[in-house]
Amino acid sequence: MSYRVVTSLLMLFLSGGAAAQGPDISYVRDIQPIFTEKCVACHACYDSACQLNLGSGEGASRGATKAPVYDGERSKAAAPTRLFYDAFGKRAWQQKGFYSVLDAQGSQAALMARMLELGHRMPLQPNAKLPEEIVLGLNRETLCAMPAEFEGYASSHPKEGMPLAVTGLTDQQYQTLQRWLASGAPIDQQGLVPSAREALEVVQWENLLNAPGARESLVGRWLFEHWFLAHIYFKDGEPGHFFQWVRSRTPTGQPIDLINTRRPNDDPGTQVYYRLWPVQGVIVHKTHITYPLSAAKMARIKSLFYNGNWQVHALPGYGPERRANPFATFEAIPAQARYQFMLDNAEYFVRTFIRGPVCRGQIATDVIRDNFWALFQAPEHDLYITDPKYRGQATPLLAMPGQNDDVGSVLSLWHDYRNKRNEYEALRRDSYADLPAPSWSTLWAGNDNALLSIFRHFDSASVTKGLIGDVPQTIWLFDYPLLERTYYQLAVNFDVFGNVSHQAQTRLYFDLIRNGAEQNFLRLMPANSRDGYLDDWYQNSGKFKMWLDYEDIDNDKPTALNLDEKDPKRDFVQQLLTRYGELNARPDPINRCDGAYCSRPNIDPALQNAEQALSRLTSRPAAGLKVIDQLPEATMLRIEAPSGKREVYSLLRNRAHSNVAFLLGESLRYQPGLDTLTIYPGVLSSYPNFMFNIPAGQVPAFVDEMENAKDAASFEKIVERWGIRRSHPQFWQYFHDLSRYIHDTDPVEEGVLDMNRYENL
Known part of the structure; x- marks a missing residue:
C-alpha cells in the first residue's frame, strides 16, 4: 500500500x-x-x-x-x-x-x-x-x-x-x-505548509539530490542516509518550520508517495526520489536534531562531491551486506569528501547517535562515561583518507553486525565481527606506527564543531559544542572510519523495533567503538603513560574485558606533543584550551576556575555572585560533598536576579564507574565516592529530573546547605525551600520556562522538554 x-x-x-x-x-x-x-x-x-x-x-x-x-x-x-x-x-x-x-x-x-x-x-x-x-x-x-x-x-x-x-x-x-x-472530539488541524520561499528552496534541494547520472545518484543516496534524522531548516525560512528528508515513488512537483521502509537504507523496491516534507506536530526537544541548509551549504556540497573526475561504474544495490559496510557501498565517492562533510557538522552527527531520536535506553548509554569530550582527526592525517592501499586493506574489516537478527546466532555473529574489528585495530596500530608521531596538527580545527562535550544522564545523553566541565576521565578521538561506523551502527542501521539479537549486537559493537575512540586518543599521550590510563579506564572486571575483546594498544610509538609527564592528560587539556580558545573551547570559570573570579564576565552582577557561589560545588568528589548522593542525573537551577533577568543552569551528576565495558550490572560498577557535579549555563538535557528556583541573593545560602547536607533528611529541607515539585502550583510555568530559555538563547533548538524522568524528591 x-x-x-x-x-x-x-x-x-x-x-x-x-x-x-x-x-x-x-x-x-x-x-x-x-x-x-x-x-x-x-x-x-x-x-x-x-x-x-x-x-x-x-x-x-x-x-x-x-x-x-x-x-x-x-x-x-x-x-x-x-x-x-x-x-x-x-x-x-x-x-x-x-x-x-x-x-x-x-x-x-x-x-x-x-x-x-x-x-x-x-x-x-x-x-x-x-x-x-x-x-x-x-x-x-x-x-x-x-x-x-x-x-x-x-x-x-x-x-x-x-x-x-x-x-x-x-x-x-x-x-x-x-x-x-x-461534542465528538472534532479535529480541524491542517498540515504545516511551506512558505513560498521555502517551497522554492525545497525544489532546489530536491533537484540536487535527484540529479540524473550514476555519480549524482550515489551522492544523493549517501546524503539522504546522512540526513534522514535531521530536522532541516532554511537560514531564511519561517521560524518554527522544519523539514525531513524521505524517499518517495514520485518526483518533485507531485504529492509525496512515501516509501516507509524500516531503515533508510533498506531496499526501496522501486525508483527512488528524495523529497523534503514538513515536520508535523509539536516540536519536542528530545527528537529535535537540527541541520541548516543554505546557498553556502549547497555550494559546499557541490565543491566536495562534484569536483574532480571520480566515476561510478555501477550503482550498488541494497541488502544486509550493503547495510553492514557503507565503506564498501559508497567506496566510489572520495573518502575525503565524505569525511569533510561529516566534520563540517560534527555536532549534528554526534547528536544522532549520542542524543538520538529513540528517546530512551540505558542499555545503549551505559557503554559511555557520564562525561567526556570528543575531538576529531584532521583529514590530512587520516590514513583512510590519504592512503589508497591502507583504505583497500581496511574497508573489508569495517563491516558492522546487526543485519542478521537470528537469536541463536548472536554469539557467533558477535565473535566474527569482533575479530574483524580487532584485525582492523591491529592494522591501524601498525600502519600509524610507521607515520610521524602525532602532533597538534593531527587534530581537526576547521570550525566550532571541532570540540564537543558529551554528558550522559543514565538513560539519555546530550551533546554540546565546546569543552564543558573539569578535565574528564576519558576523551574520544574520532577518525573517519570510527565516526562513520558509529553513525551507521547507532543511527542508520539501528531499529528500535528490532529483536533482542539486533539490539544486543548493536550494543556490543558500540563497546568496541568506544574502545577504539579511547585508543585513538591515547596515541596523543606519552607512550609510557598509556597503559596506566587504560588500567584506570578498565578497572576490576574491565581488565578481563580488555583481555577478552580488545586489541592491544600501541604503547611504544612516541607522541610529538610536549606534555608534563606528571599529568600529561591534564596538561594536554590546558594546552588544548589555550590553542583553541578562539575556536569555541568555551571558557568555563564555574567548573574550571583558575583564579579568584569563578564567574563569567559581563553578566548581571547578581548572577556573577551566584556563579561564584555555585563554583564551590563543582569538581569535588562525592566523598567530600555528600549531597551528590541525593541528587538525580540532571537538575535545573533557575536563578532570578533582582533586575528581573533569570538564568538557567544545568547541575549534572557525573557518576563514576570502575569501567563501562559490560552490557548488564552497571550498578555493580558504580564508584559513588568519586561522583562529581558539573554546573553550566543552559539546558543540557531533554529530560530534566528536578528543578530548583532560587533568588540570586539566596544562592550562597543554597550552596551552604548543599555543602552541609549529609543525608536524605537534610537534602529534603533544601527541596522544601527551593524545589519545584511535580505538585507545585506553578510547576508548568517553571517547567516550560526552560523551553523559553532555549528560545531566548538559541531559538532554532527550542522544543518541549520531557518530564517522564522528573523525580519525586
Whole structure:
C-alpha cells in the first residue's frame, strides 16, 4: 500500500474524518495548546505512555496501544508504528492494534474524558511529595487500560488520573477538553505548509539530490542516509518550520508517495526520489536534531562531491551486506569528501547517535562515561583518507553486525565481527606506527564543531559544542572510519523495533567503538603513560574485558606533543584550551576556575555572585560533598536576579564507574565516592529530573546547605525551600520556562522538554 501525503492526504489525515464541529471550539486554537502545555511533556516520541502521542491531531486520533516500542527481550522484531510514517488515519492505525481515546463508548464517555475526570477530582497537595505508591519514571508499569478496562484501573489507581502525578489542568482547560470530547472530539488541524520561499528552496534541494547520472545518484543516496534524522531548516525560512528528508515513488512537483521502509537504507523496491516534507506536530526537544541548509551549504556540497573526475561504474544495490559496510557501498565517492562533510557538522552527527531520536535506553548509554569530550582527526592525517592501499586493506574489516537478527546466532555473529574489528585495530596500530608521531596538527580545527562535550544522564545523553566541565576521565578521538561506523551502527542501521539479537549486537559493537575512540586518543599521550590510563579506564572486571575483546594498544610509538609527564592528560587539556580558545573551547570559570573570579564576565552582577557561589560545588568528589548522593542525573537551577533577568543552569551528576565495558550490572560498577557535579549555563538535557528556583541573593545560602547536607533528611529541607515539585502550583510555568530559555538563547533548538524522568524528591 502506498501513502500520498503532504497536500491532500495530510489534510485528510489530520482532520480525522471528523464530523461537523461545534461552532465555538477549535482543535488548533483551543485543544492542541492545552495538550502542548500539559500533555506533550509525557506523550511524545516512542516513549509516550501507551504510544499515545498528543503532539498533533493525527496522534490524538490514532489513540493508544498496549504494544510497547521498547522491549529488550522480544525474539521477533515488532511492526514499526512511526507516526506520520507507518500508517495514516484512525482506521489504518486501528488495524495495527491502536484503540481510540477520543470516541465515546455507548453511554460511557471517551477514555480520555474519564482519565481527565479521575485526575481532576483528585488534585495533589501543593508542592508536597507524592504518595510513594505512585510509581514514576521508566520503571512504571504501563497498563494502557482500554475503554472497557477503565473502571478496574480507576479502582486500583485512584490517584493516577491524567495528567499523571503532576499539577493538573486548570478548571477552564478541563472544561474546554470535556466539551470538546463530548461534542465528538472534532479535529480541524491542517498540515504545516511551506512558505513560498521555502517551497522554492525545497525544489532546489530536491533537484540536487535527484540529479540524473550514476555519480549524482550515489551522492544523493549517501546524503539522504546522512540526513534522514535531521530536522532541516532554511537560514531564511519561517521560524518554527522544519523539514525531513524521505524517499518517495514520485518526483518533485507531485504529492509525496512515501516509501516507509524500516531503515533508510533498506531496499526501496522501486525508483527512488528524495523529497523534503514538513515536520508535523509539536516540536519536542528530545527528537529535535537540527541541520541548516543554505546557498553556502549547497555550494559546499557541490565543491566536495562534484569536483574532480571520480566515476561510478555501477550503482550498488541494497541488502544486509550493503547495510553492514557503507565503506564498501559508497567506496566510489572520495573518502575525503565524505569525511569533510561529516566534520563540517560534527555536532549534528554526534547528536544522532549520542542524543538520538529513540528517546530512551540505558542499555545503549551505559557503554559511555557520564562525561567526556570528543575531538576529531584532521583529514590530512587520516590514513583512510590519504592512503589508497591502507583504505583497500581496511574497508573489508569495517563491516558492522546487526543485519542478521537470528537469536541463536548472536554469539557467533558477535565473535566474527569482533575479530574483524580487532584485525582492523591491529592494522591501524601498525600502519600509524610507521607515520610521524602525532602532533597538534593531527587534530581537526576547521570550525566550532571541532570540540564537543558529551554528558550522559543514565538513560539519555546530550551533546554540546565546546569543552564543558573539569578535565574528564576519558576523551574520544574520532577518525573517519570510527565516526562513520558509529553513525551507521547507532543511527542508520539501528531499529528500535528490532529483536533482542539486533539490539544486543548493536550494543556490543558500540563497546568496541568506544574502545577504539579511547585508543585513538591515547596515541596523543606519552607512550609510557598509556597503559596506566587504560588500567584506570578498565578497572576490576574491565581488565578481563580488555583481555577478552580488545586489541592491544600501541604503547611504544612516541607522541610529538610536549606534555608534563606528571599529568600529561591534564596538561594536554590546558594546552588544548589555550590553542583553541578562539575556536569555541568555551571558557568555563564555574567548573574550571583558575583564579579568584569563578564567574563569567559581563553578566548581571547578581548572577556573577551566584556563579561564584555555585563554583564551590563543582569538581569535588562525592566523598567530600555528600549531597551528590541525593541528587538525580540532571537538575535545573533557575536563578532570578533582582533586575528581573533569570538564568538557567544545568547541575549534572557525573557518576563514576570502575569501567563501562559490560552490557548488564552497571550498578555493580558504580564508584559513588568519586561522583562529581558539573554546573553550566543552559539546558543540557531533554529530560530534566528536578528543578530548583532560587533568588540570586539566596544562592550562597543554597550552596551552604548543599555543602552541609549529609543525608536524605537534610537534602529534603533544601527541596522544601527551593524545589519545584511535580505538585507545585506553578510547576508548568517553571517547567516550560526552560523551553523559553532555549528560545531566548538559541531559538532554532527550542522544543518541549520531557518530564517522564522528573523525580519525586
